[in-house]
Amino acid sequence: MDTPLDRLTEQFRRLPGIGIKTARKLAYYMVQEPQEKVNEFIHALQEAKQKMCFCSQCFNLSSQDPCPICSDRKRDRSMICVVETPQDVLAVERSGNYGGLYHVLQGALSPLDGIGADNLRIKELLQRLENTEIKEVIIATDPDVEGEATALYLARLLKPVPIRVTRIARGLPAGGDLEYADEATLAGAVANRLEM
Amino acid sequence: MDTPLDRLTEQFRRLPGIGIKTARKLAYYMVQEPQEKVNEFIHALQEAKQKMCFCSQCFNLSSQDPCPICSDRKRDRSMICVVETPQDVLAVERSGNYGGLYHVLQGALSPLDGIGADNLRIKELLQRLENTEIKEVIIATDPDVEGEATALYLARLLKPVPIRVTRIARGLPAGGDLEYADEATLAGAVANRLEM
Known part of the structure; x- marks a missing residue:
């Protein structure tokens, strides 16, 4: 059964970090939204795609x-x-x-x-x-x-x-816990130690 | 700074289960996709919104x-x-x-x-x-x-x-573990016990 809803689910599924369950939830949510909300979403997407470009100097x-x-x-x-x-x-x-x-x-x-x-x-x-x-x-x-x-x-x-x-320095993150730091992070933090 | 990208992020943010970080990731991903992929997405959304309706009998x-x-x-x-x-x-x-x-x-x-x-x-x-x-x-x-x-x-x-x-019955889920079942679930499972 390949309905328009399945095809929309498939589109959400392609986005990064979106699994099949989330994709389905988003698709069901979208088709149950009022038409003007869906239009707002589409407009924001089209506008962003149209107006955002890469800076010719820094490529941001x-x-x-x-x-x-x-x-x-x-x-x-x-x-x-x-x-x-x-x-x-x-x-x-x-x-x-x-x-x-x-x-x-x-x-x-x-x-x-x-x-x-x-x-x-x-x-x-x-x-x-x-x-x-x-x-x-x-x-x-x-x-x-x-x-x-x-x-x-x-x-x-x-x-x-x-x-x-x-x-940029490698080391322990702010608010981190020595006991739970992974080996690579802790080794880096020791190697990059600073004078106090 | 309110750019078209911020507005798109805001639109994703409104979807259920999408926090600010995921919304930002999705918005950045979308504007960096090729135009035809974005068009496919918009088309699937418009089609689903247009064609999906509620069944007049069961409201599915x-x-x-x-x-x-x-x-x-x-x-x-x-x-x-x-x-x-x-x-x-x-x-x-x-x-x-x-x-x-x-x-x-x-x-x-x-x-x-x-x-x-x-x-x-x-x-x-x-x-x-x-x-x-x-x-x-x-x-x-x-x-x-x-x-x-x-x-x-x-x-x-x-x-x-x-x-x-x-x-529908309340009880332990298939593959569940008695030890980790919450009180309400376990109480319901005992109350609804069946003859074997």
């Missing part, structure tokens, strides 16, 4: 080009924080103590998924480093296998460039 | 009226299983050993939320019982406060009608 998602961060003259233009995704920019911004620029790679190196250096915005990063007054590049890719591989690759690539290249 | 969601279950001549027309939502029909159908008809109340009694008997499809249930060869009504509302209240209300309402009225 934005409704302007250049994006508000790249065009903000009050930000520190000597630092670039390199992240994997637009969501990561949001996360660093929320942390509230970084005032520099960003560069969104739009992914991480993952040979198994066929993602190589050419699929990321690495060439564009190198171009930015040539043209501007950048003094430091902070590599803030995820602390997982792909993110670390990407960080190492970038660090080697940037070695000849006379710019400070740093990596 | 369906793309036909009467729905395939109500119009299936092979089903046992002497039994009606009363449930709260269309999803519940799906759940009973999946369990695979009920071959009768359904009646979807479209909710449960909940005075605190302002949902009284007039907001449910109870009048329509009584009408169906007058006109047909129904011999048994199985009340399969949820085993929670609202569902039990609705079941009791229906049982009293149907007392004068010469029809068998039953309630």
